[in-house]
Amino acid sequence: MRHIAYSSTAEGLTHEEFASIVEHARAANAERQISGAIAFDGRIVTQIIEGPARQVDELFLTIRRDSRHRGVVLLTRADITESRFDGFGLSRMSPSDLYLISLATEERHGSGDTSLTPLPMDQ
Ligand SMILES: Cc1cc2nc3c(=O)[nH]c(=O)nc-3n(C[C@H](O)[C@H](O)[C@H](O)COP(=O)(O)O)c2cc1C
Numbered sequence: 001m002r003h004i005a006y007s008s009t010a011e012g013l014t015h016e017e018f019a020s021i022v023e024h025a026r027a028a029n030a031e032r033q034i035s036g037a038i039a040f041d042g043r044i045v046t047q048i049i050e051g052p053a054r055q056v057d058e059l060f061l062t063i064r065r066d067s068r069h070r071g072v073v074l075l076t077r078a079d080i081t082e083s084r085f086d087g088f089g090l091s092r093m094s095p096s097d098l099y100l101i102s103l104a105t106e107e108r109h110g111s112g113d114t115s116l117t118p119l120p121m122d123q
Contacts, residue, residue: 001050001051001052001053001079001080001081001082001083002050002051002052002053002056002057002077002078002079002080002115003048003049003050003056003076003077003078003079003080003083003105003109004048004049004050004056004057004060004074004076004077005046005047005048005074005075005076005077005102005105006046006047006060006063006064006072006073006074006075007044007045007046007072007073007075008044008045008069008070008071008072008073009043009044009045009069009070009071010040010043010044010045010068010069010070011043012068013040013045013068013069015040015042017068018040021068022038022090022092025038025090026089026090027089029049029051029059029088029089029090030087030088030089032051032052032055032059032088033051033052033055033088034049034050034051034052034055034056034059034088034090035049035050035051035083035085035086035087035088035089035090036048036049036050036051036085036089036090036091037085037090037091037092037093037097037098037101038090038091038092038093038098039092039093039094039095039097039098041095044095045069046075046095046098046099046102047063047098048098048101048102048105049090050080050083050084050085051083051088053079053115053117057119057120058120060074060077060119061119061120061122064122065122074112074113074119075102075106075111075112076102076105076106076109076111076112076113076114077112077113077114077115077119078105078108078109078110078113078114078115079109079114079115079116079117080105080109084101084104084105
């Protein structure tokens with residue numbers, strides 16, 4: 001199972017637009033057996049996605065290409081044995097709660113990309 005956490009900037013994004021992204025993502029992620037959480041403070045997005053390795057990598061590359069945000073920085077990418085989230089989908093969290101989960105994963109697996117398989121090329 002793979003864990004990816006990233007941060008990005010979405011300055012032009014309204015809270016309504018963000019809510020509709022999350023609504024779509026919730027169903028789409030559940031279908032791919034991906035779980036996770038997302039936070040948005042009106043400017044900065046932080047998101048964690050966890051699930052089957054390939055699906056998580058592919059979703060991250062799709063999200064990274066999305067023009068509704070920019071400056072996507074990969075915080076952690078790790079091979080994990082169990083998810084911190086109950087059930088599939090995408091929950092909304094406060095930035096501080098999401099940061100704590102990201103820190104806990106980092107403590108366990110190290111920061112940056114520690115996965116044994118490289119992230120596929122973005123085309
Ligand atoms: C900040 C941000 C987070 C996103 N998170 C997800 C996500 O977790 N799951 C997802 O399916 N799409 C997510 N998206 C949307 C994808 O980038 C993309 O638009 C979507 O997967 C395309 O879905 P479609 O092929 O059904 O049109 C996110 C977009 C943004 C800007």
